[in-house]
Amino acid sequence: MTCVLAIDIGGTKLAAALVDEEGSALRSGTRPTPRTDVMTALAALIEEVTGGGPPAVAVGIGCAGPLDLATGTVSPVNMPSWRGFPLRDEVRKVTGLPTVLAGDAQCFALGEHWLGAGRGSDSLLGIVVSTGIGGGLVIGGAPILGPTGNAGHVGHMSIDPYGERCTCGGRGCVEHYASGPNLVRWALANGWTPATDPAEQAGAAGQAGVEKVDARLLAAAAVAGEPVAVAAFERGARALAGMIASTAAAVEVSTVVVGGGVSGAGKVLFEPLERALDDVAGLAFVRAVRVRQSTLGVRASLAGAANLAWQTLA
Structure with a gap:
């Protein structure tokens, strides 16, 4: 063997x-x-x-x-x-x-294209939404790496040319709207107060690390219907939808697989993402894109x- x-x-x-x-x-x-x-x-x-x-x-x-x-x-x-x-x-x-x-x-x-949620897809965009946002393209079964190997940095596509500065130096980057820390940053700035139960904080920290505790708590608040938490995920989902639609228009991907810690939020991320994509996508082949959650994690x-x-x- x-x-x-x-x-x-x-x-x-x-x-x-x-x-x-x-x-x-x-x-x-x-x-x-x-x-x-x-x-x-x-x-x-x-x-x-x-x-x-x-x-x-x-x-x-x-x-x-x-x-x-x-x-x-x-x-x-x-x-x-x-x-x-x-x-x-x-x-x-x-x-x-x-x-x-x-x-x-x-x-x-x-x-994900080989063994996971994108299996069998002719053209796939994989997105990792976590502390930052990364991505990769698989077209015809082969990864598109680019001349220097940095193709797929979809987290630094600009979805708002008049938006805030990103840590990369660009303006209006998807990551600035939809990464875990930036979802939390916006929610806190708009009045969200995270849970303060010490046992809950310690239990979450033991499973996911300090960075992801905040995103997990924000997701839990969104599931519970807290308006600011819900709005944070809707805002982040709309940024992701803009990036997905732009990538699909440029490369004609048929499948998008989303993974990373923030994808664990489940419906509070994926439902507004589907709605936003339906709103921002126009061309038929862009509207046909299927969005799936990672199965390999x-x-x-x-x-x-x-x-x-x-x-x-x-």
Whole structure:
């Protein structure tokens, strides 16, 4: 039996798995992302996963960006110890195998296309809505990576040219309206008061981390019908709808899969998203876009990295 080694690198977690051609994980492992000396931790994880397992024939890596495919380097925003880090070459040194690199959100899209909610779609946009907003395109079964590997940064598409400045320096970016922290920021500025029960706060923090506690509480408030919380999700959903309609008009995607922590809000996000998309979309092929919630969740990027490696060998 042959397999590929899939690696998913984020600011909080490193994950790796040996994956066969059907997408089954034969061995896997995770560990926290250290603040420094990340490569040492990654090398140890690779040894743990590959030791004693079936031989891998290639490596696929999904990593937070930005990145540069020409040089194989990465500079993840939330990993300050890696700036222009030669990740592809370093992993190749550790494994001795052909190694391919892509963004983590691009791998999310490819994973959902291969095994998840976008399976069978000819053209797919995958969106990760979390602390930030990332994305990836899969057209004809192949990921669209772009010249430098940064295609799919849909969170920084402008849906309001007169809007507020985004942290990226642009104006009116989707992320400024629809990411978890920005949903909460707007809700707080407009009078929302989050739950203050210490047990509830501690329980949520134990499951999702401080950043996602606020988004989870906002979603719970929206489910309970709190007007400002509901309005925050409707505002964010309208921004996402504008981005989806624009992307569909430019690339003619037929399926959109939404994942990330904020997608866990469920109906309070997806129902206003469907309504807003119906309102902003005009052309028939744009109105035909199907929006689905991720079915792979946190496994999507790892699945996409594996598929990327298999495609390299094809």
